[in-house]
Amino acid sequence: MNENTENTRVSRRKLLKGGALAAGATVAGSLAAPAVVAQSPVVVKMQTSWPASDIWMDFARQYVERVEAMSGGRLKIDLLPSGAVVGAFQVLDAVNDGVLDAAHTVPVYWYGKHKAASLFGTGPVFGGSANTMLAWFYAGGGADLYRELTQDILKLKVYGFYGFPMPAQPFGWFKKPVTKVAEVNGFKYRTVGLAADLMQRLGMSVAQLPGAEIVPAMERGVIDAFEFNNPSSDMRFGAQDVAKNYMLSSYHQASESFEFLFNKDFFDDLPKDLQAILKYGVEAVSTSNTALALNAYSADLQKLQKDHGVVVHRTPKEILDAQLKAWDQLIPELEKDPYMKKVLDSQRAWVERVVFYELMNSPDLALAYDHYFPGKLKL
Known part of the structure; x- marks a missing residue:
């Protein structure tokens, strides 16, 4: 930590504590005079891992709107796109160091620090969806395991909260459709995290790139195929200009959620009610993000087909x-690490119990859809 960073933290602590004292002084002095001392809002410097034009910036803006409204203006979030302060993959370090107060990202982007980061969203799919695994985080022990990884193992000064269970990510964009495993052998493919290990098992060579670098890499021939996340993001950065075959459904990243990171010192210095607003605002925005995603992703998928x-x-x-067979090969290797085995054991136990209920209880939605919209599904 450099001296400037520490000075910034100290001055912010003084501001917060001074604001509380000023508020108390105002109450005490109100008997003598009606004047009110306005407290300046606490500014939260938050950077995302997304370009300014990406739909995920819209998701982050929904969080900003809710936090600022719920705090009555006492919190103001200075939301910045990827690259404004640090690169997309560097936001965790920036939050840890106090360069940023907060970040809107995904844990797989710091997979290089510890492969277990990928287990919190892009790990093996035992049968659970992103909804299932977000529930594991909050009710199945995942949050405690995340704290153990970030604070005990990696000694990071961060808190992380999870929200918005993402639809499963597509297999991706290809110049020609692929129908067999042998056809992807030798492909240069973009993905991130443990999905890179997975695709290498299928015979691909993998480049781990942030979203903004994907299309230029395709244009230069650095990669032959790629995935990012969803129809809206993919269309906004021009995926349709470099490939025309979009393969939906995959097990490589099927249970991911957004990660909301906060510098621990900054967060701990806030009044308890503002801490609660930042934390539970993640849960609130998860619902609005889901609604925005289902509306935009489906509409943009149609636009990709009709217009492009x-x-x-x-x-x-x-x-x-x-x-799935590639995951079978990877899992024993991952479990050589005692911590990763503990996480995977926890996830398996959760999925075995919860998904049995989910699958046994869920009606066949494809059957119902085909009944009312016959011929549209080509499964």
């Missing part, structure tokens, strides 16, 4: 089966 000539495919069962 993109052909949408469902990833063949042979490739999905191969992905």
